[in-house]
Amino acid sequence: MSKPSRELIDELRREKIERAKQMGPIDRILAGPDLFDYACWTTMLGIHSQNPGITDAQALNILRERLAKREKREQMEITP
């Protein structure tokens, strides 16, 4: 697959910015957890697929562990 051109990247970014400008203030704020729900839903499907037979509660624990690891990595990136 070829690398997307700078023009295409810029165009997609302009579209995202225009969409953001058209949203209401609270909608923009609440888009964060809404997008997170979608990300979790797809990740949970993956966790279930990798671990057949586990319960939703067990899958949620695995998801929490993954997020905790990610948070730790983000914290380590902090500049002094």
Add this chain to the structure above:
Amino acid sequence: MNSLEGAKLVIDALNKLGISYMLVGSMSSNLYAVPRSTKDADFLIETDDRIDDLQDKLKPQFRMDPQIGFETKLMTTKYVFLMTDSAFKVEVFLLSQDDHDQQRFARRMKQSQDGRTIFVPTAEDVIIQKLRWARQKDLADVADILDVQGDDALNFDYIYTWCDKHQTRELFDKIRTSDELR
């Protein structure tokens, strides 16, 4: 209950309890930038007098971590509420004595839509705080805010005054002129 409903529950609870608060962190930058997924909601509260009332109001959808945390950058207390049905988390920080923390809280604004109200920092204060944290995602948020808000909507004198105090002017100028980030 999912994360979106959980976030609404916390915002409504803070308003109903009359707690002086302000939304901070990634959710507040979503207001001024290109919205992105956020795994937690961060709030700043003026006092923690009513933290037990907040805890009661959020049960059973949230449980408060019994271990009270400490935020080392601003040197302040942190309460963590974990959602029971989702991986979403709410962190409530006590307003610190830090000069900019005090100022951004005093300048907080009210945003309303469809009958819901949220107190938020100004775009300038979000930028100033993001520059202090300076993680990759914070710098990307700053670039997004600059692009979405546009130069005319921002008070650069105010931003630079704090940048000089925090020694982040060079970083801010780098983002403003970066072809990679903007």
